[in-house]
Amino acid sequence: MQKIETLASWIEQSDNIVFFGGAGTSTESGIPDFRSAAGLYQTEQHSPYPPEIMLSRSFFVKMPEIFFDFYRGKMLHPDAKPNGCHRLLSKLEAQGKLTAVVTQNIDGLHQQAGSKEVLELHGSVHRNYCMGCRRFYGLEQVMASKHLVPRCPYCQGIIKPDVVLYEEALDQEVLISAVDAISHADMLIIGGTSLTVHPAAELVSYFRGNRSVLLNMDPTPYDKKAGFIISDKIGEVMDEVGRTLEI
Structure with missing residues:
Protein backbone atom coordinates (compact mmCIF):
# COMPACT_ATOMS: atom_id res chain seq x y z
CA MET A 1 0.00 0.00 0.00
CA GLN A 2 1.51 3.29 -1.17
CA LYS A 3 0.27 5.30 1.81
CA ILE A 4 1.85 2.86 4.27
CA GLU A 5 5.17 3.21 2.49
CA THR A 6 4.84 7.01 2.46
CA LEU A 7 4.07 7.09 6.18
CA ALA A 8 7.05 4.84 6.91
CA SER A 9 9.26 7.03 4.73
CA TRP A 10 8.16 10.21 6.50
CA ILE A 11 8.87 8.60 9.87
CA GLU A 12 12.36 7.65 8.71
CA GLN A 13 13.00 11.23 7.60
CA SER A 14 11.73 12.79 10.85
CA ASP A 15 13.45 13.30 14.19
CA ASN A 16 10.79 15.16 16.19
CA ILE A 17 7.49 13.33 15.74
CA VAL A 18 4.41 14.09 17.84
CA PHE A 19 1.31 11.90 17.92
CA PHE A 20 -2.08 13.47 18.68
CA GLY A 21 -4.74 10.88 19.38
CA GLY A 22 -8.31 10.30 20.48
CA ALA A 23 -10.76 7.52 21.27
CA GLY A 24 -10.22 5.70 17.96
CA THR A 25 -6.68 4.90 19.09
CA SER A 26 -8.09 2.47 21.67
CA THR A 27 -11.14 0.97 19.99
CA GLU A 28 -9.08 -1.95 18.67
CA SER A 29 -8.11 -2.63 22.28
CA GLY A 30 -11.78 -3.19 23.08
CA ILE A 31 -12.53 0.26 24.50
CA PRO A 32 -15.57 1.81 22.79
CA ASP A 33 -15.52 5.49 22.01
CA LEU A 76 -13.30 1.52 33.02
CA HIS A 77 -11.57 -1.24 31.03
CA PRO A 78 -8.83 -2.62 33.29
CA ASP A 79 -8.23 -5.68 31.12
CA ALA A 80 -7.63 -3.73 27.89
CA LYS A 81 -4.22 -4.17 26.27
CA PRO A 82 -2.25 -1.86 23.94
CA ASN A 83 -2.68 -2.41 20.21
CA GLY A 84 -0.36 -1.87 17.25
CA CYS A 85 -0.65 1.90 17.44
CA HIS A 86 0.39 2.11 21.09
CA ARG A 87 3.24 -0.35 20.53
CA LEU A 88 4.73 1.41 17.50
CA LEU A 89 4.62 4.83 19.19
CA SER A 90 6.49 3.39 22.16
CA LYS A 91 9.16 1.96 19.86
CA LEU A 92 9.54 5.26 18.02
CA GLU A 93 10.01 7.07 21.32
CA ALA A 94 12.65 4.54 22.38
CA GLN A 95 14.48 5.24 19.11
CA GLY A 96 14.44 8.98 19.86
CA LYS A 97 12.19 9.78 16.90
CA LEU A 98 8.96 10.50 18.73
CA THR A 99 9.08 13.23 21.38
CA ALA A 100 5.53 13.21 22.75
CA VAL A 101 2.14 11.56 22.67
CA VAL A 102 -0.70 14.04 23.17
CA THR A 103 -3.84 12.09 23.99
CA GLN A 104 -7.48 12.81 24.73
CA ASN A 105 -7.83 9.30 26.15
CA ILE A 106 -7.94 8.46 29.84
CA ASP A 107 -7.17 4.72 29.61
CA GLY A 108 -3.39 4.75 30.18
CA LEU A 109 -2.69 2.34 27.31
CA HIS A 110 0.16 4.45 25.94
CA GLN A 111 2.03 4.13 29.24
CA GLN A 112 1.19 0.43 29.41
CA ALA A 113 2.84 0.03 26.00
CA GLY A 114 5.97 1.73 27.30
CA SER A 115 5.58 5.38 26.26
CA LYS A 116 7.12 7.83 28.73
CA GLU A 117 6.25 11.30 27.44
CA VAL A 118 2.44 11.13 27.44
CA LEU A 119 0.46 14.36 27.79
CA GLU A 120 -3.02 13.40 28.97
CA LEU A 121 -5.34 16.28 28.11
CA HIS A 122 -8.33 14.75 29.87
CA GLY A 123 -6.60 13.03 32.78
CA SER A 124 -6.44 9.34 33.62
CA VAL A 125 -8.62 6.68 35.24
CA HIS A 126 -5.47 5.40 36.93
CA ARG A 127 -5.25 8.50 39.14
CA ASN A 128 -7.96 9.22 41.70
CA TYR A 129 -7.99 11.57 44.64
CA CYS A 130 -10.01 12.15 47.79
CA MET A 131 -11.96 15.39 47.59
CA GLY A 132 -11.57 15.75 51.33
CA CYS A 133 -7.95 15.08 52.32
CA ARG A 134 -6.48 14.97 48.75
CA ARG A 135 -4.92 11.52 49.16
CA PHE A 136 -4.33 9.77 45.84
CA TYR A 137 -5.58 6.30 44.94
CA GLY A 138 -4.99 3.93 42.04
CA LEU A 139 -7.64 2.38 39.81
CA GLU A 140 -7.45 -0.92 41.70
CA GLN A 141 -8.51 0.74 44.95
CA VAL A 142 -11.47 2.42 43.30
CA MET A 143 -12.65 -0.79 41.66
CA ALA A 144 -12.20 -2.74 44.88
CA SER A 145 -14.45 -0.36 46.83
CA LYS A 146 -17.46 -2.10 48.35
CA HIS A 147 -19.54 1.03 47.82
CA LEU A 148 -20.85 2.34 44.50
CA VAL A 149 -19.44 5.75 45.36
CA PRO A 150 -15.85 5.10 46.50
CA ARG A 151 -14.85 6.86 49.70
CA CYS A 152 -11.54 7.57 51.37
CA PRO A 153 -10.89 5.20 54.30
CA TYR A 154 -9.19 8.04 56.19
CA CYS A 155 -11.73 10.87 55.99
CA GLN A 156 -14.72 9.32 54.17
CA GLY A 157 -14.47 11.92 51.43
CA ILE A 158 -15.60 10.95 47.92
CA ILE A 159 -12.76 9.66 45.74
CA LYS A 160 -12.97 11.48 42.40
CA PRO A 161 -11.32 10.19 39.24
CA ASP A 162 -8.57 12.55 38.05
CA VAL A 163 -10.33 13.01 34.71
CA VAL A 164 -11.56 16.25 33.21
CA LEU A 165 -15.35 16.35 33.33
CA TYR A 166 -17.58 18.62 31.31
CA GLU A 167 -17.64 22.10 32.95
CA GLU A 168 -14.04 21.61 34.13
CA ALA A 169 -10.98 23.29 32.61
CA LEU A 170 -8.07 21.37 31.14
CA ASP A 171 -4.81 21.35 33.09
CA GLN A 172 -2.92 24.43 31.93
CA GLU A 173 0.52 22.87 32.36
CA VAL A 174 -0.46 19.92 30.19
CA LEU A 175 -1.93 22.27 27.58
CA ILE A 176 1.23 24.40 27.48
CA SER A 177 3.41 21.30 27.14
CA ALA A 178 1.20 20.00 24.31
CA VAL A 179 1.38 23.30 22.42
CA ASP A 180 5.16 23.37 22.83
CA ALA A 181 5.56 19.78 21.61
CA ILE A 182 3.30 20.21 18.57
CA SER A 183 4.72 23.58 17.55
CA HIS A 184 8.28 22.18 17.52
CA ALA A 185 7.46 18.89 15.76
CA ASP A 186 8.75 18.13 12.28
CA MET A 187 6.01 15.53 11.80
CA LEU A 188 2.51 15.28 13.25
CA ILE A 189 0.55 12.02 13.25
CA ILE A 190 -3.12 12.54 14.11
CA GLY A 191 -4.99 9.35 14.89
CA GLY A 192 -8.38 8.14 16.03
CA THR A 193 -9.95 11.52 16.67
CA SER A 194 -12.85 13.41 15.13
CA LEU A 195 -11.14 16.71 16.03
CA THR A 196 -14.46 18.10 17.25
CA VAL A 197 -13.79 18.14 21.02
CA HIS A 198 -12.54 21.57 22.01
CA PRO A 199 -10.22 23.03 23.13
CA ALA A 200 -8.16 19.85 22.56
CA ALA A 201 -8.85 19.73 18.81
CA GLU A 202 -7.45 23.22 18.32
CA LEU A 203 -3.97 22.06 19.35
CA VAL A 204 -3.20 20.59 15.92
CA SER A 205 -3.30 24.14 14.49
CA TYR A 206 0.02 24.83 16.24
CA PHE A 207 1.85 22.42 13.94
CA ARG A 208 4.29 24.30 11.70
CA GLY A 209 5.91 21.41 9.84
CA ASN A 210 5.07 20.04 6.39
CA ARG A 211 4.59 16.36 7.27
CA SER A 212 1.17 15.69 8.75
CA VAL A 213 -0.83 12.50 8.36
CA LEU A 214 -4.36 11.78 9.52
CA LEU A 215 -5.35 8.23 10.48
CA ASN A 216 -9.09 8.17 11.08
CA MET A 217 -12.04 6.11 9.88
CA ASP A 218 -14.34 9.12 9.43
CA PRO A 219 -13.88 12.61 7.92
CA THR A 220 -12.59 15.42 10.18
CA PRO A 221 -12.28 19.21 9.94
CA TYR A 222 -8.52 18.71 9.35
CA ASP A 223 -8.87 16.57 6.22
CA LYS A 224 -7.97 19.32 3.74
CA LYS A 225 -4.91 20.37 5.74
CA ALA A 226 -3.34 16.93 6.22
CA GLY A 227 -0.54 15.78 3.95
CA PHE A 228 -2.49 12.60 3.38
CA ILE A 229 -5.20 10.51 5.01
CA ILE A 230 -5.44 6.80 5.80
CA SER A 231 -8.98 5.65 6.57
CA ASP A 232 -8.22 2.17 7.88
CA LYS A 233 -7.99 0.76 11.40
CA ILE A 234 -5.17 2.60 13.10
CA GLY A 235 -3.79 -0.38 15.03
CA GLU A 236 -3.51 -2.47 11.87
CA VAL A 237 -2.00 0.43 9.92
CA MET A 238 0.65 1.07 12.56
CA ASP A 239 1.45 -2.64 12.75
CA GLU A 240 2.08 -2.61 9.01
CA VAL A 241 4.18 0.55 9.29
CA GLY A 242 6.24 -1.14 11.99
CA ARG A 243 6.85 -4.13 9.74
CA THR A 244 7.84 -1.82 6.89
CA LEU A 245 10.31 -0.04 9.20
CA GLU A 246 11.43 -3.41 10.58
CA ILE A 247 11.02 -2.35 14.23
Whole structure:
Protein backbone atom coordinates (compact mmCIF):
# COMPACT_ATOMS: atom_id res chain seq x y z
CA MET A 1 0.00 0.00 0.00
CA GLN A 2 1.51 3.29 -1.17
CA LYS A 3 0.27 5.30 1.81
CA ILE A 4 1.85 2.86 4.27
CA GLU A 5 5.17 3.21 2.49
CA THR A 6 4.84 7.01 2.46
CA LEU A 7 4.07 7.09 6.18
CA ALA A 8 7.05 4.84 6.91
CA SER A 9 9.26 7.03 4.73
CA TRP A 10 8.16 10.21 6.50
CA ILE A 11 8.87 8.60 9.87
CA GLU A 12 12.36 7.65 8.71
CA GLN A 13 13.00 11.23 7.60
CA SER A 14 11.73 12.79 10.85
CA ASP A 15 13.45 13.30 14.19
CA ASN A 16 10.79 15.16 16.19
CA ILE A 17 7.49 13.33 15.74
CA VAL A 18 4.41 14.09 17.84
CA PHE A 19 1.31 11.90 17.92
CA PHE A 20 -2.08 13.47 18.68
CA GLY A 21 -4.74 10.88 19.38
CA GLY A 22 -8.31 10.30 20.48
CA ALA A 23 -10.76 7.52 21.27
CA GLY A 24 -10.22 5.70 17.96
CA THR A 25 -6.68 4.90 19.09
CA SER A 26 -8.09 2.47 21.67
CA THR A 27 -11.14 0.97 19.99
CA GLU A 28 -9.08 -1.95 18.67
CA SER A 29 -8.11 -2.63 22.28
CA GLY A 30 -11.78 -3.19 23.08
CA ILE A 31 -12.53 0.26 24.50
CA PRO A 32 -15.57 1.81 22.79
CA ASP A 33 -15.52 5.49 22.01
CA PHE A 34 -17.29 7.67 24.55
CA ARG A 35 -20.51 8.26 22.63
CA SER A 36 -20.91 4.59 21.79
CA ALA A 37 -20.44 3.64 25.44
CA ALA A 38 -22.84 6.34 26.58
CA GLY A 39 -25.40 5.32 23.99
CA LEU A 40 -25.19 1.71 25.10
CA TYR A 41 -25.58 2.75 28.74
CA GLN A 42 -28.65 4.83 27.96
CA THR A 43 -30.22 1.98 25.99
CA GLU A 44 -29.56 -0.61 28.69
CA GLN A 45 -30.45 1.55 31.67
CA HIS A 46 -33.18 3.64 30.03
CA SER A 47 -31.31 6.65 31.33
CA PRO A 48 -32.87 10.03 30.54
CA TYR A 49 -29.49 11.73 30.79
CA PRO A 50 -27.36 12.50 27.72
CA PRO A 51 -23.62 11.68 27.98
CA GLU A 52 -22.52 15.30 28.35
CA ILE A 53 -24.74 15.62 31.41
CA MET A 54 -23.73 12.33 33.04
CA LEU A 55 -20.05 13.21 32.84
CA SER A 56 -20.37 16.83 33.94
CA ARG A 57 -19.01 18.29 37.16
CA SER A 58 -22.43 19.43 38.36
CA PHE A 59 -23.97 15.99 37.75
CA PHE A 60 -21.07 14.32 39.57
CA VAL A 61 -21.72 16.54 42.60
CA LYS A 62 -25.51 16.16 42.57
CA MET A 63 -25.85 12.49 41.57
CA PRO A 64 -22.61 10.67 42.32
CA GLU A 65 -24.37 7.29 42.41
CA ILE A 66 -25.56 7.53 38.80
CA PHE A 67 -22.22 9.01 37.74
CA PHE A 68 -20.26 6.10 39.20
CA ASP A 69 -22.73 3.53 37.88
CA PHE A 70 -22.03 4.78 34.37
CA TYR A 71 -18.33 5.42 34.99
CA ARG A 72 -17.62 1.98 36.44
CA GLY A 73 -19.71 0.14 33.86
CA LYS A 74 -18.69 1.94 30.67
CA MET A 75 -15.53 4.01 31.23
CA LEU A 76 -13.30 1.52 33.02
CA HIS A 77 -11.57 -1.24 31.03
CA PRO A 78 -8.83 -2.62 33.29
CA ASP A 79 -8.23 -5.68 31.12
CA ALA A 80 -7.63 -3.73 27.89
CA LYS A 81 -4.22 -4.17 26.27
CA PRO A 82 -2.25 -1.86 23.94
CA ASN A 83 -2.68 -2.41 20.21
CA GLY A 84 -0.36 -1.87 17.25
CA CYS A 85 -0.65 1.90 17.44
CA HIS A 86 0.39 2.11 21.09
CA ARG A 87 3.24 -0.35 20.53
CA LEU A 88 4.73 1.41 17.50
CA LEU A 89 4.62 4.83 19.19
CA SER A 90 6.49 3.39 22.16
CA LYS A 91 9.16 1.96 19.86
CA LEU A 92 9.54 5.26 18.02
CA GLU A 93 10.01 7.07 21.32
CA ALA A 94 12.65 4.54 22.38
CA GLN A 95 14.48 5.24 19.11
CA GLY A 96 14.44 8.98 19.86
CA LYS A 97 12.19 9.78 16.90
CA LEU A 98 8.96 10.50 18.73
CA THR A 99 9.08 13.23 21.38
CA ALA A 100 5.53 13.21 22.75
CA VAL A 101 2.14 11.56 22.67
CA VAL A 102 -0.70 14.04 23.17
CA THR A 103 -3.84 12.09 23.99
CA GLN A 104 -7.48 12.81 24.73
CA ASN A 105 -7.83 9.30 26.15
CA ILE A 106 -7.94 8.46 29.84
CA ASP A 107 -7.17 4.72 29.61
CA GLY A 108 -3.39 4.75 30.18
CA LEU A 109 -2.69 2.34 27.31
CA HIS A 110 0.16 4.45 25.94
CA GLN A 111 2.03 4.13 29.24
CA GLN A 112 1.19 0.43 29.41
CA ALA A 113 2.84 0.03 26.00
CA GLY A 114 5.97 1.73 27.30
CA SER A 115 5.58 5.38 26.26
CA LYS A 116 7.12 7.83 28.73
CA GLU A 117 6.25 11.30 27.44
CA VAL A 118 2.44 11.13 27.44
CA LEU A 119 0.46 14.36 27.79
CA GLU A 120 -3.02 13.40 28.97
CA LEU A 121 -5.34 16.28 28.11
CA HIS A 122 -8.33 14.75 29.87
CA GLY A 123 -6.60 13.03 32.78
CA SER A 124 -6.44 9.34 33.62
CA VAL A 125 -8.62 6.68 35.24
CA HIS A 126 -5.47 5.40 36.93
CA ARG A 127 -5.25 8.50 39.14
CA ASN A 128 -7.96 9.22 41.70
CA TYR A 129 -7.99 11.57 44.64
CA CYS A 130 -10.01 12.15 47.79
CA MET A 131 -11.96 15.39 47.59
CA GLY A 132 -11.57 15.75 51.33
CA CYS A 133 -7.95 15.08 52.32
CA ARG A 134 -6.48 14.97 48.75
CA ARG A 135 -4.92 11.52 49.16
CA PHE A 136 -4.33 9.77 45.84
CA TYR A 137 -5.58 6.30 44.94
CA GLY A 138 -4.99 3.93 42.04
CA LEU A 139 -7.64 2.38 39.81
CA GLU A 140 -7.45 -0.92 41.70
CA GLN A 141 -8.51 0.74 44.95
CA VAL A 142 -11.47 2.42 43.30
CA MET A 143 -12.65 -0.79 41.66
CA ALA A 144 -12.20 -2.74 44.88
CA SER A 145 -14.45 -0.36 46.83
CA LYS A 146 -17.46 -2.10 48.35
CA HIS A 147 -19.54 1.03 47.82
CA LEU A 148 -20.85 2.34 44.50
CA VAL A 149 -19.44 5.75 45.36
CA PRO A 150 -15.85 5.10 46.50
CA ARG A 151 -14.85 6.86 49.70
CA CYS A 152 -11.54 7.57 51.37
CA PRO A 153 -10.89 5.20 54.30
CA TYR A 154 -9.19 8.04 56.19
CA CYS A 155 -11.73 10.87 55.99
CA GLN A 156 -14.72 9.32 54.17
CA GLY A 157 -14.47 11.92 51.43
CA ILE A 158 -15.60 10.95 47.92
CA ILE A 159 -12.76 9.66 45.74
CA LYS A 160 -12.97 11.48 42.40
CA PRO A 161 -11.32 10.19 39.24
CA ASP A 162 -8.57 12.55 38.05
CA VAL A 163 -10.33 13.01 34.71
CA VAL A 164 -11.56 16.25 33.21
CA LEU A 165 -15.35 16.35 33.33
CA TYR A 166 -17.58 18.62 31.31
CA GLU A 167 -17.64 22.10 32.95
CA GLU A 168 -14.04 21.61 34.13
CA ALA A 169 -10.98 23.29 32.61
CA LEU A 170 -8.07 21.37 31.14
CA ASP A 171 -4.81 21.35 33.09
CA GLN A 172 -2.92 24.43 31.93
CA GLU A 173 0.52 22.87 32.36
CA VAL A 174 -0.46 19.92 30.19
CA LEU A 175 -1.93 22.27 27.58
CA ILE A 176 1.23 24.40 27.48
CA SER A 177 3.41 21.30 27.14
CA ALA A 178 1.20 20.00 24.31
CA VAL A 179 1.38 23.30 22.42
CA ASP A 180 5.16 23.37 22.83
CA ALA A 181 5.56 19.78 21.61
CA ILE A 182 3.30 20.21 18.57
CA SER A 183 4.72 23.58 17.55
CA HIS A 184 8.28 22.18 17.52
CA ALA A 185 7.46 18.89 15.76
CA ASP A 186 8.75 18.13 12.28
CA MET A 187 6.01 15.53 11.80
CA LEU A 188 2.51 15.28 13.25
CA ILE A 189 0.55 12.02 13.25
CA ILE A 190 -3.12 12.54 14.11
CA GLY A 191 -4.99 9.35 14.89
CA GLY A 192 -8.38 8.14 16.03
CA THR A 193 -9.95 11.52 16.67
CA SER A 194 -12.85 13.41 15.13
CA LEU A 195 -11.14 16.71 16.03
CA THR A 196 -14.46 18.10 17.25
CA VAL A 197 -13.79 18.14 21.02
CA HIS A 198 -12.54 21.57 22.01
CA PRO A 199 -10.22 23.03 23.13
CA ALA A 200 -8.16 19.85 22.56
CA ALA A 201 -8.85 19.73 18.81
CA GLU A 202 -7.45 23.22 18.32
CA LEU A 203 -3.97 22.06 19.35
CA VAL A 204 -3.20 20.59 15.92
CA SER A 205 -3.30 24.14 14.49
CA TYR A 206 0.02 24.83 16.24
CA PHE A 207 1.85 22.42 13.94
CA ARG A 208 4.29 24.30 11.70
CA GLY A 209 5.91 21.41 9.84
CA ASN A 210 5.07 20.04 6.39
CA ARG A 211 4.59 16.36 7.27
CA SER A 212 1.17 15.69 8.75
CA VAL A 213 -0.83 12.50 8.36
CA LEU A 214 -4.36 11.78 9.52
CA LEU A 215 -5.35 8.23 10.48
CA ASN A 216 -9.09 8.17 11.08
CA MET A 217 -12.04 6.11 9.88
CA ASP A 218 -14.34 9.12 9.43
CA PRO A 219 -13.88 12.61 7.92
CA THR A 220 -12.59 15.42 10.18
CA PRO A 221 -12.28 19.21 9.94
CA TYR A 222 -8.52 18.71 9.35
CA ASP A 223 -8.87 16.57 6.22
CA LYS A 224 -7.97 19.32 3.74
CA LYS A 225 -4.91 20.37 5.74
CA ALA A 226 -3.34 16.93 6.22
CA GLY A 227 -0.54 15.78 3.95
CA PHE A 228 -2.49 12.60 3.38
CA ILE A 229 -5.20 10.51 5.01
CA ILE A 230 -5.44 6.80 5.80
CA SER A 231 -8.98 5.65 6.57
CA ASP A 232 -8.22 2.17 7.88
CA LYS A 233 -7.99 0.76 11.40
CA ILE A 234 -5.17 2.60 13.10
CA GLY A 235 -3.79 -0.38 15.03
CA GLU A 236 -3.51 -2.47 11.87
CA VAL A 237 -2.00 0.43 9.92
CA MET A 238 0.65 1.07 12.56
CA ASP A 239 1.45 -2.64 12.75
CA GLU A 240 2.08 -2.61 9.01
CA VAL A 241 4.18 0.55 9.29
CA GLY A 242 6.24 -1.14 11.99
CA ARG A 243 6.85 -4.13 9.74
CA THR A 244 7.84 -1.82 6.89
CA LEU A 245 10.31 -0.04 9.20
CA GLU A 246 11.43 -3.41 10.58
CA ILE A 247 11.02 -2.35 14.23
